[in-house]
Amino acid sequence: MSKEDFYNEISHAIINLDEEKAVEYANTAIREKMKLVDVIENGFAAGIRKVGELWEEGEFFLPELMRGAQIMQNCLDLIIPNLQSVSDKISRGxxxxxxxxxxxxxxxxxxxxxxxxxxxxxxxxxxxxxxxxxxxxxxxxxxxxxxxxxxxxxxxxxxxxxxxxxxxxxxxxxxxxxxxxxxxxxxxxxxxxxxxxxxxxxxxxxxxxxxxxxx
Ligand code: B12
The missing domain is CATH 3.40.50.280 (Cobalamin-binding domain)
Known part of the structure; x- marks a missing residue:
């Protein structure tokens, strides 16, 4: 699967409110040592923004928006501890x-x-x-x-x-x-x-x- 296809799959898992798939993709990204910032922005964030649009268009109701956000948050909780520090220990500000x-x-x-x-x-x-x-x-x-x-x-x-x-x-x-x-x-x-x-x-x-x- 290309990176773009993988991002699309993640985005669709969020739009479909499919927590099992979303979590599976989060774990795959961690395991495969993918660039997690890109996975968040192009996959998960793209998905939740689309959920917002669907809600605005009346396709989704508030509980669905909230469910989407919860799934996204659960995936971020898995990913965030794995975001590698790219700097030394000196504080930059x-x-x-x-x-x-x-x-x-x-x-x-x-x-x-x-x-x-x-x-x-x-x-x-x-x-x-x-x-x-x-x-x-x-x-x-x-x-x-x-x-x-x-x-x-x-x-x-x-x-x-x-x-x-x-x-x-x-x-x-x-x-x-x-x-x-x-x-x-x-x-x-x-x-x-x-x-x-x-x-x-x-x-x-x-x-x-x-x-x-x-x-
Ligand atoms: C998820 C979500 C929710 C979740 C939030 C859960 C949570 N813990 O955060 C829940 C379901 C709780 C929610 C509630 C509501 N929501 Co809401 N929500 C969204 C949604 C779909 C996605 C937001 C998000 O997480 N995006 C993903 C992240 C990664 O992107 P981001 O937030 O933009 O952040 C990036 C950049 O903006 C930037 N950034 C962000 N912050 C900062 C700070 C600094 C300093 C810098 C430099 C950069 C930066 O970097 C980030 C990373 O890339 C948006 C739609 C949208 N397009 O934004 C609607 C949206 C923001 N919500 C909306 C509304 C109306 C509401 C409610 C009022 C609904 C209601 N009737 O109750 C309530 C608000 C209650 C309140 N008082 O705050 C509207 C706002 C409309 C408007 N123009 O004011 C939107 C735009 C949906 C829509 N299309 O109509 N929501």
């Missing part, structure tokens, strides 16, 4: 990351946190539905270089801007670089928020953090 308050979407944020760890950053993952004040407090306490804020809902994206507004209010805006992520985030939103950048996937997130800290 400190990142505090969270999904903004009101928003429980955690899958993408967790993947980004995992990838950053694999690339040698110290990552404090505060979880999801995290208040603006808490994100800023933790960034100060952990002496973060970077604050990453995830939002998957158009209604919660405004919280990303609130993080930067609070930093401005506290005169801390030059102390941290703030990066944004999540499906609805665009370049123009990043500019509107005066954030330092955004990334559409975990590999680009690592590149972004590296470029901001190398400056």
């Amino acid at each position: 400190i990142v505090v990351i969270a999904t903004i308050e009101g928003d429980i979407h955690s899958i993408g944020k967790t993947i980004v946190a995992t990838m950053l760890r694999a690339y040698g950053y110290d990552v404090y993952d505060l979880g999801s539905d995290v208040p603006v004040e808490k994100i800023v407090e933790e960034a100060i306490e952990k002496k973060a270089d970077i604050i990453g804020v995830s939002a998957l809902l158009t209604t919660t994206m405004t919280g990303q801007k609130k993080v930067i507004d609070l930093l401005k209010e506290k005169n801390l805006v030059n102390k941290f670089k703030v990066i944004l992520g999540g499906a609805p985030v665009t370049k123009s939103w990043v500019e509107e928020c005066s954030a330092n950048g955004f990334a559409g996937n975990a590999i680009d997130a690592v590149k972004l953090v590296k470029s901001l800290l190398d400056k």
Whole structure:
């Protein structure tokens, strides 16, 4: 089977809510020492995004969306401990990351946190539905270089801007670089928020953090 076919099979297992197959593919990818980041992005993430589209189109109902997310999470729980660290043990910087308050979407944020760890950053993952004040407090306490804020809902994206507004209010805006992520985030939103950048996937997130800290 070609790599592309394998990614498609994974994606279909998620769309069909077939946990047994999805887990089998996750284990195959680990056993075969495949590039797990690509397996996540091109297989599992592609599948769950399609589930989201089907839900939006009314083909799926909320329990199916939730089941798809649960299957994806179970597979990630298998894969993530096997993501090899690609860096030495020297810390390349400190990142505090969270999904903004009101928003429980955690899958993408967790993947980004995992990838950053694999690339040698110290990552404090505060979880999801995290208040603006808490994100800023933790960034100060952990002496973060970077604050990453995830939002998957158009209604919660405004919280990303609130993080930067609070930093401005506290005169801390030059102390941290703030990066944004999540499906609805665009370049123009990043500019509107005066954030330092955004990334559409975990590999680009690592590149972004590296470029901001190398400056
Ligand atoms: C899975 C899912 C869920 C799961 C979440 C489970 C979990 N633990 O995360 C469940 C079922 C719980 C859920 C609930 C809801 N969901 Co939902 N969900 C999704 C879905 C299908 C996939 C999201 C996902 O995991 N994608 C896979 C990951 C890998 O991709 P990602 O999140 O985009 O992350 C990548 C990048 O964005 C980036 N990134 C992400 N975060 C960050 C952070 C930083 C700092 C950086 C640099 C990069 C970065 O890198 C990641 C890795 O590649 C999306 C559809 C979609 N297209 O996004 C809908 C979607 C986001 N959900 C939606 C909605 C409406 C809801 C609900 C309101 C439904 C309801 N009526 O209850 C609730 C929200 C409740 C709440 N208060 O938060 C809508 C949002 C519409 C909108 N425009 O606002 C979407 C778009 C579905 C749709 N097409 O309509 N959902």
